[in-house]
Amino acid sequence: MARDYYDVLGVPRNASKDDVKKAFRKLAREYHPDVSKHTDAEAKFKEINEAYEVLSDEDKRSRYDRFGAAGVSGNGFGGAGGAGFSGFEEIFEDFFTNFTGTRASGRRRGPRPGNDRRVNVTISFEESVFGVEKQVEFDRHESCETCQGSGAEPGTSPTRCPDCKGTGEIRQVQQTFLGAMVRATTCPRCNGRGEINPTPCRACNGNGLLRKHAILNVQIPPGVREGLQIQIKAEGDAGENSAPNGNLYVIIDVKEHKFFKRKDNDIILDVNVNVAQAALGDKINIPTVEGDVELVIPAGTQTGKVFRLRGKGIPRLRTDGSNSGRGDQLVYVQVAVPTSLTPEQRDLFEQLAATMGKDVQPQQNGRGFFDRVMDFFAGEQQ
Helix, strand or coil, X not given: CCCCHHXXXXXXXXXXXXXXXXXXXXXXXXXXXXXXXXXXXXXXXXXXXXXXXXXXXXHHHHHHHHHHHHHHCCCCCCCCCCCCCHHHHHHHHHHHHHHHCCCCCCCCCCCCCCCCEEEEEEECHHHHHHCEEEEEEEEEEEECCCCCCCCECCCCCCEEXXXXXXXXXXXXXXXXXCEEEEEEEECCCCCCCCEECCCECCCCCCCCEEXXXXXXXXXXXXXXXXXXXXXXXXXXXXCXXXXXXXXXXXXXXXXXXXXXXEECCEEEEEEEEEHHHHHHCEXXXXXXXXXXXXXXXXXXXXXXXXXXXXXXXXXXXXXXXXXXXXXCEEEEEEEECCCCCCHHHHHHHHHHHHHHCCCCCCCCCCCCHHHHHHHHHCCCCC
């Protein structure tokens, strides 16, 4: 019986999607067959990938929580690669066998499609904005060139499995309170193929597949964000006997920027101006992902003032990989109060203070700095 996917990743059943992702990354690094010293690294890595594929997908996770492994194990109920509806079909067939004495001919399992592969790629903040081509390296199973994926030594051919007589199933008759019932299970000798290789290929030990190192150039579109998965079809493991290949999923990691932060498709930048600039106004240079631009600071600018640079944000990435416009860059101003003054500066501030008085004026109800901060987190910045 397969281990519980939550136990595989070491997360509780109420774990968030981010917690699942973090756990997967940690375990994937530890058990990646290329770097791990664990003797069972390859099997463990496959188990980790299978668990992540289900728990990172909201629909699959929901079915798994409700039905367990049966909910994500095949056509109809999902796609983790197992039996799916076949288990239910066998139950119905068992009842029909009991009452009619007949049953449909055995179903030979077709060649299995290849497994999917995943690889992480790290890009800079600017590369996430403008897109980039990256070279990725990973291991995958490719069709054996010696036997062309058949698993048989060249010059030989597969023969019919003597245990299941080519049906791919072993049938067992069980006596129940309803009478004799026939139960069909996958033939363990041929794994449901209906054929065996009396003379296995020496290059691949009869598997038909060989583990190889692959290098691909991947085009990362503008506007990608942390954790996005880019699907590259048919670049995963090769399928058995010309069955379809699996896919490659490139998972994006974006480095943190020294100045910029991202909020949806907008770029956030905090800048400090001194008291004189805020009071008198000034023209300052502001960094953007496309270079510096000039920003006019009006006289009387207060802490928390937001300036919007239209079209200087991140491209809006559509589901088909294309873009639709760009977000903005939001510049948040902080008036920096000096913590130390020269004697000359102190004298000037004292002269200024003498002209401005010492009365404290409570702010009237309205939109203050705190309100603007709350608007930002609520996504209502102006």
